[in-house]
Structures are given as structure tokens and as C-alpha cells.
Amino acid sequence: MEIKSPQFKKNAKAALADEQLQKALSHVRSKFIEKRATAVRELDCFNELRDNAVAIKKHTIKHLDLYLERFEEKVLEQGGQVHWAATARDARGQVLDICRKIAAKTVTKGKSMISEEIGLNEFLEVNDVTPIETDLGEYIIQLRGEHPSHIIAPAVHLNMDQIREDFREHHTELPEDRSLEEPISLLQEARGILREKFLGADVGITGANFLIAETGTSVIVTNEGNGDLTQTLPRIHIVLASIEKVVPTLEDTSQILRVLARSATGQEMSVYTTLSSGPKRGDDPDGPDEFHVVLLDNGRSSMLGTEFEDMLRCIRCGACMNHCPVYHAVGGHAYGWVYPGPMGSVLSPSLAGIENTGHLPNASTFCGRCESVCPMRIPLPKMMRHWREREFELHLSPASQRRNLKLWAWFAKRPKYYRLFSRLSHLALKMLAGKSGRISFLPLAGGWTRFRDMPGPEPKTFMQAWQDRSTRDQPQ
Amino acid sequence: MSKPSSPRVALFVTCLVDLFRPSVGFATIKLLEDAGCKVDVPISQTCCGQPAWNSGDRENTRKIAETVIQTFESYDYIVAPSGSCAGMLKMHYPEVFAGDAKWMERANLFSEKVFELTEFLHDVMNVKKLKQKLNSNITYHDSCAGLRELGISKQPRTLLKSIKGVKLAEMKDSETCCGFGGTFCVKYPEISNSIVETKTENIESSGADVLLAGDLGCLMNIAGKLKRQGSTLEVRHVAEVLAGMTDTAPICDTNKKTVAKGR
Numbered sequence: 001m002e003i004k005s006p007q008f009k010k011n012a013k014a015a016l017a018d019e020q021l022q023k024a025l026s027h028v029r030s031k032f033i034e035k036r037a038t039a040v041r042e043l044d045c046f047n048e049l050r051d052n053a054v055a056i057k058k059h060t061i062k063h064l065d066l067y068l069e070r071f072e073e074k075v076l077e078q079g080g081q082v083h084w085a086a087t088a089r090d091a092r093g094q095v096l097d098i099c100r101k102i103a104a105k106t107v108t109k110g111k112s113m114i115s116e117e118i119g120l121n122e123f124l125e126v127n128d129v130t131p132i133e134t135d136l137g138e139y140i141i142q143l144r145g146e147h148p149s150h151i152i153a154p155a156v157h158l159n160m161d162q163i164r165e166d167f168r169e170h171h172t173e174l175p176e177d178r179s180l181e182e183p184i185s186l187l188q189e190a191r192g193i194l195r196e197k198f199l200g201a202d203v204g205i206t207g208a209n210f211l212i213a214e215t216g217t218s219v220i221v222t223n224e225g226n227g228d229l230t231q232t233l234p235r236i237h238i239v240l241a242s243i244e245k246v247v248p249t250l251e252d253t254s255q256i257l258r259v260l261a262r263s264a265t266g267q268e269m270s271v272y273t274t275l276s277s278g279p280k281r282g283d284d285p286d287g288p289d290e291f292h293v294v295l296l297d298n299g300r301s302s303m304l305g306t307e308f309e310d311m312l313r314c315i316r317c318g319a320c321m322n323h324c325p326v327y328h329a330v331g332g333h334a335y336g337w338v339y340p341g342p343m344g345s346v347l348s349p350s351l352a353g354i355e356n357t358g359h360l361p362n363a364s365t366f367c368g369r370c371e372s373v374c375p376m377r378i379p380l381p382k383m384m385r386h387w388r389e390r391e392f393e394l395h396l397s398p399a400s401q402r403r404n405l406k407l408w409a410w411f412a413k414r415p416k417y418y419r420l421f422s423r424l425s426h427l428a429l430k431m432l433a434g435k436s437g438r439i440s441f442l443p444l445a446g447g448w449t450r451f452r453d454m455p456g457p458e459p460k461t462f463m464q465a466w467q468d469r470s471t472r473d474q475p476q
Numbered sequence: 477m478s479k480p481s482s483p484r485v486a487l488f489v490t491c492l493v494d495l496f497r498p499s500v501g502f503a504t505i506k507l508l509e510d511a512g513c514k515v516d517v518p519i520s521q522t523c524c525g526q527p528a529w530n531s532g533d534r535e536n537t538r539k540i541a542e543t544v545i546q547t548f549e550s551y552d553y554i555v556a557p558s559g560s561c562a563g564m565l566k567m568h569y570p571e572v573f574a575g576d577a578k579w580m581e582r583a584n585l586f587s588e589k590v591f592e593l594t595e596f597l598h599d600v601m602n603v604k605k606l607k608q609k610l611n612s613n614i615t616y617h618d619s620c621a622g623l624r625e626l627g628i629s630k631q632p633r634t635l636l637k638s639i640k641g642v643k644l645a646e647m648k649d650s651e652t653c654c655g656f657g658g659t660f661c662v663k664y665p666e667i668s669n670s671i672v673e674t675k676t677e678n679i680e681s682s683g684a685d686v687l688l689a690g691d692l693g694c695l696m697n698i699a700g701k702l703k704r705q706g707s708t709l710e711v712r713h714v715a716e717v718l719a720g721m722t723d724t725a726p727i728c729d730t731n732k733k734t735v736a737k738g739r
Contacts, residue, residue: 016666016667326664326671328671329671362660363667365620365658367620367653369651385529385532388532392531401531405527405531409536409540412540413543414522418522422494437729438700447664452669454700455699
């Protein structure tokens with residue numbers, strides 16, 4: 001996927017001016033937050049479960065090599081195959097090779113952010129394999145030629161009327177006068193069309209929420225059941241997963257599942273939790289003939305042992321973006337790459353390079369709400385700050401910003417001169433405010449005064465007033 | 477916790493209070509003195525270093541932090557009328573010195589003595605009730621650093637409710653960021669504006685006449701937006717109301733006849 005993160009500011013402005021988007025985002029601002037809060041309130045031990053989940057992931061990441069090898073061993077034992085992909089390109093190639101072996105024409109897909117990360121759909125299309133997204137949200141944005149704007153709710157940036165129009169435009173085989181007023185009618189229409197696709201697909205590709213080392217099982221959670229049809233009907237099932245998805249045991253998985261859906265959608269559990277272990281066995285009534293797991297690294301192993309290692313605990317619940325004031329304002333597309341919101345602002349620089357994604361860790365108020373709701377207690381603001389440190393070290397932050405900072409720091413380190421600096425600033429502010437008590441245009445801070453007034457200062461600085469008072473109070 | 481007898485407290489003024497609103501500093505001193513503290517204002521203080529820290533400049537942050545610690549470490553407590561600056565001193569300073577055991581220890585000892593004003597009054601000095609009266613309908617915005625780094629939420633509310641005549645009208649999403657974010661508001665002004673617009677909408681819908689918060693940065697942002705929108709709401713730092721010092725015109729205003737004085 002082309003990186004549009006360098007144009008973050010432009011993207012954000014467009015998003016703020018987009019009325020349809022703003023209308024759609026108003027739902028994110030309230031619904032996700034309320035649902036999570038209720039789910040958390042109703043489970044007394046939620047925070048203890050969070051601590052357990054964090055401990056499980058920390059342990060796994062510390063022994064990532066061991067658990068990945070164990071996972072591979074178990075998959076092979078069950079007759080599956082494992083493909084190690086160091087890069088996005090490797091992963092795309094491996095998927096295509098598998099498709100080509102059976103001359104696959106169509107591939108159904110369950111929701112997978114890794115597929116987005118490696119740009120799989122575009123790649124398959126140019127190689128004459130047709131990918132069909134089967135998650136309703138993904139299906140809609142595929143029709144529109146868009147990318148997900150949210151990691152668990154890919155079409156959250158859209159309103160019902162837009163989807164209605166898309167369906168009328170694309171589903172031309174259906175009667176024109178059909179009613180699509182009720183949301184359920186849209187769902188039923190998509191379901192009817194996808195049913196055919198499921199039956200005709202040669203290969204099914206799913207992501208994975210967990211890879212269980214103990215059993216060689218891949219696990220997905222969905223609310224639509226499309227994942228089950230994707231992975232059981234075609235001849236080949238390909239699991240596309242990144243390496244940090246591995247957990248040691250089935251028991252560990254069930255612990256993390258208890259915090260996942262609650263954090264994500266506020267459900268106790270997703271509607272479907274699907275476990276798949278290898279291809280169809282002799283006495284199985286159905287299932288794929290072949291079971292492949294493509295294990296993607298794509299920069300993750302280089303996060304190990306760095307200040308960004310904690311990010312590998314992320315279980316992609318989306319709680320951070322659901323609670324982020326910046327995401328609420330601009331939506332997911334403005335971030336310009338696969339992963340939006342706070343988790344993306346930490347992860348994208350690791351995967352796509354800080355030189356391409358420099359705005360992302362800066363576009364945060366550091367309000368800390370993301371960290372407070374993260375089921376994995378990932379210190380997201382702290383890691384965004386680490387990216388800012390890298391940018392500062394590499395001289396990637398804007399020159400004017402660096403200059404101002406340097407000047408300010410020079411004074412801040414010298415109390416006597418700092419007093420002088422603040423007195424002069426105070427004087428200038430006082431002049432600008434005049435008698436109105438506020439400033440409507442402030443040079444060097446036009447970004448502030450374009451949208452709001454700046455209060456004028458009181459007659460003296462605190463330090464001046466304090467020193468006056470001290471002198472006055474001294475005995476003569 | 478038993479109330480310490482007349483502790484020596486250093487006031488960490490904060491840059492914004494120094495530059496824009498000294499009244500907050502004097503209100504803080506009054507509250508601390510009324511609670512039985514001996515208050516001092518070390519005159520060689522500058523800034524907590526947060527602008528450098530959040531811009532990724534570790535070296536300057538460290539130098540500033542060293543000066544701050546040297547200036548303040550001899551006091552019993554260090555109190556700031558800001559959750560953001562107190563959060564920097566208390567939660568971030570130890571990290572600034574990561575890898576330097578000697579300074580880290582010094583930073584840890586220092587940070588244990590740092591408190592935000594309402595937290596200090598309520599939790600350390602055991603102030604639960606204030607004597608003055610004030611007929612006012614107040615809404616309180618929880619500034620992010622105070623709320624999430626220091627866990628401040630009930631302290632300012634308990635103190636406000638103890639004032640005779642004060643009614644607290646909670647706004648929707650009082651815990652959501654106002655969009656200030658330090659340099660964020662000038663680096664990404666459009667986004668900041670959209671966030672503060674949501675905030676002022678919630679403030680106006682609360683039906684309150686007065687907005688209070690514990691951080692001047694947020695207050696300037698919100699007051700500046702309300703004023704631009706033509707609102708008549710009165711915006712003040714919580715310390716001014718708690719200390720009964722509401723003679724100064726509200727933030728972004730020149731009108732001294734104020735709601736908080738009991739219209």
C-alpha cells in the first residue's frame with residue numbers, strides 16, 4: 001500500500017472538511033467507548049485478566065523463537081505447511097505460489113490486516129487471481145477501492161446512504177426497485193452475493209488473532225461467520241499471520257480472549273471464535289485439503305530488544321483508536337498507511353520507516369487515554385515520545401521547530417536570562433492584548449489565534465509580582 | 477495519612493502561570509498557607525522541561541531537570557498548580573535519568589515529594605472542607621496529565637463541593653482531552669481546533685456558568701475558543717475559586733464582574 005503518511009496534515013484537513021466522514025465518526029466517538037466501559041464494569045476481574053494477558057505476551061515475546069519453532073513443528077505434525085516470510089514481498093510471493101500450484105482463479109478472504117500490510121489484493125489482481133473480501137466491512141471498501149480506516153471496523157468511515165449507493169452501483173444483477181432502507185437488507189444482499197463466491201473459491205485466506213504453539217492451531221475471531229466459510233470450503237486454506245501472534249498454550253489464548261472482545265467491541269466474546277489445526281483429516285466431514293501458514297516478520301524482529309518491543313504485545317483490538325481524540329477528529333485514512341490511531345503511530349514507523357511516518361508520533365496530544373484502555377498496557381505515548389527522540393537525533397523534525405526549541409532551552413537552563421526572556425515575552429503579549437484582555441492574532445502562534453483567542457497577561461509576571469510583594473513585606 | 481505540621485513547601489509556579497496568570501500562583505500560596513504550610517518560591521526556577529522532553533530532546537531535558545532538582549530537593553514538598561507540570565516532575569524525571577543510577581536515585585527522592593495542588597491539599601494536608609461561600613454553577617474539566625498520570629479526579633471535586641453555594645454540573649466526557657497538548661495545538665491547529673470545539677460544546681451543554689480545571693494550558697485553549705465563539709462562560713483555574721480569590725477578570729476576559737463572585 002502506498003504510504004500517504006508524509007501528507008498527514010493535508011489528509012487531516014481534508015478529513016475535517018468531509019461532512020460524510022465527520023458524520024460517520026460521531027458514532028465512533030460515543031458507541032465504542034460506552035460499550036467497552038460497560039463490558040469492563042461488568043467483569044470485576046478485568047484488570048487482573050489484563051495483567052495476566054500482559055504477562056503471557058511478555059513471556060512469549062521474550063522466547064519468541066522457541067514458541068515459533070514449536071508452532072511450526074506442531075503444524076507440520078498435523079500435515080500443514082509453514083512458510084517463513086522475512087519481508088512483505090516474500091509473503092506475497094509465497095501466497096501467489098500456493099495459488100498458482102492449483103491454478104486458482106478466485107480467493108476468498110477473511111479480514112486480515114497483514115494482507116493490507118503486504119498489499120496482497122493489488123498483487124493478486126495483477127497476477128490474475130481475484131481476491132474477494134468476505135467480511136462485510138471489507139467487502140464494502142473493496143467495492144469502493146478503498147482501504148480499511150479502522151483495524152476492526154474497516155468501513156467505520158462510511159454512512160448507510162453511501163453503502164446503499166455502492167450496492168446499487170455494483171450489484172446490477174439485482175432488481176433496481178429493491179428496497180435497501182433497512183440495514184438488514186444491506187446485510188442480506190451482501191450475504192447472498194458472497195454465498196456464491198464462497199462456494200466457487202479455490203483458496204481461502206484468513207488472518208490470525210492467535211497462533212497456538214502447543215497445538216499448532218490458528219485462531220480467528222469474527223462476528224459474521226465469514227471466516228469459517230472462507231477457511232473450510234475451498235481446497236486450500238492459507239493463514240496469513242505476523243510472528244508476534246504466537247502464544248504458548250490454548251489456556252493462554254482463552255485468557256487473552258477474555259480481554260480482547262471486551263476491549264474491542266464491548267462484547268464478552270466475539271460471535272465466532274474459530275480454531276483450525278491443519279488440513280482435513282481422514283474422518284473429517286469437511287475442511288481444506290491443504291493448510292498453509294505464512295509467517296510474516298516484515299521488521300518485527302528488529303523491534304525486539306529495542307524501546308519498541310512492548311508494541312509486539314498488541315492484539316489489534318482497536319481500543320486505542322476508539323478512545324483517541326485525534327482519531328475521532330480525522331478518522332483512520334488521514335494517517336496514510338495500514339495502521340491508524342495510536343497503535344499505528346507507534347507501529348508504522350517501525351514497519352514503514354520513521355522518515356516516511358514522522359508526523360504520526362507527533363500528531364498526539366499525549367492525553368494518555370489510549371494507554372489507559374489498552375488491554376495489553378502498552379505505553380503508547382511513551383513510545384511515540386521515543387519516536388520523537390529518534391526524529392530529533394536524526395534531524396528529521398522541522399528545522400524551525402528545532403531552532404525554537406534550542407533558543408527556548410538556552411533560556412530555560414539559565415534562570416537569570418529566563419527571567420528576562422519571560423519579562424520581554426510578557427511585555428510583548430501585554431502590548432498585543434491592549435485593553436481587550438485577549439489577543440486575536442499572535443505572530444509565531446498563528447495556528448493558535450486562527451481558531452481561538454489568546455488570553456492577555458495580567459499586569460506583571462508572577463515572579464515580578466512575587467518579588468514586589470517580598471520587598472514590600474520586608475521590615476524597613 | 478496524618479497531616480504534617482507546617483511543612484516547608486516550595487511552589488513550582490509553572491511557565492504559563494508566571495507569564496499569563498500570576499493570580500493562580502497567589503491563590504495557590506494562599507491555599508497552602510491556609511492549610512498550614514510554610515511556602516517559599518525559589519526564584520531560580522524556570523520550566524519543568526516538558527517542551528524539550530515531548531520534542532525528543534533528551535539532552536536539554538536532562539540539563540533542565542538537573543537544575544530543577546537542585547533548586548527544589550531541599551524542601552519537604554514541591555507543589556504545582558498543574559497536573560501536567562507536576563506529572564512531568566513526578567512521573568517523567570526518573571525516566572529522564574535512566575541509566576544514571578546516582579541521578580536516578582536523586583530524581584526518585586525528589587519526585588516522591590512532588591504534588592499537584594488539589595492532590596496535595598486533599599491527600600497530604602487532609603483539607604476536605606473550605607470555609608468560603610460562592611453561589612455558582614460550576615463544571616470541571618479533567619486535564620489529561622492530572623487525571624491519567626496522577627489519578628486526580630475526586631480531589632478537586634470534593635474541595636469544590638465543600639464550598640457553600642457551589643453546584644457542580646458535570647459535562648459530558650469531562651475526561652476527554654481538550655486538544656491543547658502543548659506544542660500539538662500549534663503544530664496541528666486544525667485537529668486541535670476540532671477537538672476543542674467538541675469540548676466547548678459539552679461545556680455549554682452542561683448548563684454551568686463557570687468552567688474550572690487544574691491546568692492553565694487547557695484553560696487558555698478552552699477559554700480562547702469559548703471567547704471566539706462569543707460565549708459568556710467564565711473560565712478560571714480551580715485554585716482561584718478554592719482560594720476565594722476571584723477578583724481578577726476571568727481568563728480571556730476583562731469583565732471583572734463575575735459569576736464566581738456570586739452574581
